[in-house]
Amino acid sequence: MFKNLTVSLLALILISGGLSMAQASWDKVFTQSNKVNVKKVSFKNRFGIELVGDLYIPKTYKKGNKLAAIAVSGPFGAVKEQSSGLYAQTMAERGFVALAFDPSFTGESKGMPRYVASPDINTEDFQAAVDFLSVQENINPEKIGIIGICGWGGLALNTASIDTRIKATVTSTMYNMSRVNHNGYFDKMSEDELYSLKQSLNAQRIKDFKNGKYELAGGVVDPLPQDAPQFVKDYYAYYKTPRGYHKRSLNSNTGWNKTSALSFINTPELIFTKEIRSAVLMIHGEKAHSCYFSKDAYIDMVQGKGSKYKDNKEIMIISGANHTDLYDRTDIIPFDKIEKFFKTYLK
Numbered sequence: 001m002f003k004n005l006t007v008s009l010l011a012l013i014l015i016s017g018g019l020s021m022a023q024a025s026w027d028k029v030f031t032q033s034n035k036v037n038v039k040k041v042s043f044k045n046r047f048g049i050e051l052v053g054d055l056y057i058p059k060t061y062k063k064g065n066k067l068a069a070i071a072v073s074g075p076f077g078a079v080k081e082q083s084s085g086l087y088a089q090t091m092a093e094r095g096f097v098a099l100a101f102d103p104s105f106t107g108e109s110k111g112m113p114r115y116v117a118s119p120d121i122n123t124e125d126f127q128a129a130v131d132f133l134s135v136q137e138n139i140n141p142e143k144i145g146i147i148g149i150c151g152w153g154g155l156a157l158n159t160a161s162i163d164t165r166i167k168a169t170v171t172s173t174m175y176n177m178s179r180v181n182h183n184g185y186f187d188k189m190s191e192d193e194l195y196s197l198k199q200s201l202n203a204q205r206i207k208d209f210k211n212g213k214y215e216l217a218g219g220v221v222d223p224l225p226q227d228a229p230q231f232v233k234d235y236y237a238y239y240k241t242p243r244g245y246h247k248r249s250l251n252s253n254t255g256w257n258k259t260s261a262l263s264f265i266n267t268p269e270l271i272f273t274k275e276i277r278s279a280v281l282m283i284h285g286e287k288a289h290s291c292y293f294s295k296d297a298y299i300d301m302v303q304g305k306g307s308k309y310k311d312n313k314e315i316m317i318i319s320g321a322n323h324t325d326l327y328d329r330t331d332i333i334p335f336d337k338i339e340k341f342f343k344t345y346l347k
Helices: 083-093 119-134 151-160 177-183 191-211 230-239 258-266 291-302 335-345
Strands: 036-044 050-058 067-073 097-101 139-149 166-172 216-218 279-285 313-318
Touching: 036 083, 036 119, 050 083, 050 119, 067 083, 067 119, 067 151, 067 335, 083 097, 083 139, 083 335, 097 119, 119 139, 119 151, 119 258, 139 151, 139 335, 151 166, 151 177, 151 279, 151 291, 166 335, 177 258, 191 258, 216 258, 279 291, 279 335, 291 313
Parallel strands: 067 097, 067 139, 139 166, 166 279, 279 313
Antiparallel strands: 036 050, 050 097
16 A cells, blocks of 8 residues: 555544544653743634634743744644654743644644635644734734644645744645645645545545445554655654653554545645745755655745745754654754744844
8 A cells, every 4th residue: 555655644544543642731742941931812803713722922021021822733644742842942941932733624623524625724823823912911922923734734834835924934744735735745646546446535525425424534544554655654753652652642553534635636725825025934854755845845945936035934854753753853954044033033
């Protein structure tokens, strides 16, 4: 099943099972910082879906001050207790208020059916996070940025192209979910293969309708086949081991519903990124199978007709790093660079 990489991401990453990392007092997969206070928050998006997040606040914060803030989400199929929480906590250690949130239909956030993704609604999720941050008494609404990891990197760029309140955007190990679901990995899906995928997904709709529930595709494959591509082994090493397993993570457990790919196949992301006037920093690992997503998105933003706002756009390729290294490898993630970027553009 792993020798043909032309299937969609949602169809490829299959799985079940795992061991919980949650603890009674700290339910994250990363170590709690003694420099940051964290509290659970909730807010609604424009579709009326209640989103749940963790708000990380520097312990050095003094009442009356208004800090710059960052909303963080991703990776695709993860929860806020994983990579996005680590990024948020780290940025809070560096003086920002940071919000890691679960997107609609996932984690502790509401929305039915469960475990479905939507380019439109998930872009709105980022905008709703900006809404929430903009009205907090300890935040300057003119100093708000976002970080999108993996699939939420593409959604972060999508959000930045519509939301002028966002002054700076960082993407880390970005996926263009529309592209990979429509074209397959490395753009190798043929027209006939795409049509067959559409047939399969629409047949699944009828099956789900008859059954009155949505069949799940699964997350990261377990047990791991010997012929699995290296990037699938990398996913396993994060989602299916104590390093990153979480009981609410889709990729760690039973995954998205099978028909989630349909909305991405039919709704292209990153169409209007040339219109982004605010600053963008894209970070990707040199050895990541997904690196072409960031390289192509960056070129599209800064080159060719219509790309007038290129002076504040930057791409940073991390030597030797793979896709999941940028999920949690604090020795590899360029947090110094990210901090400098946000302090430059959220001032």
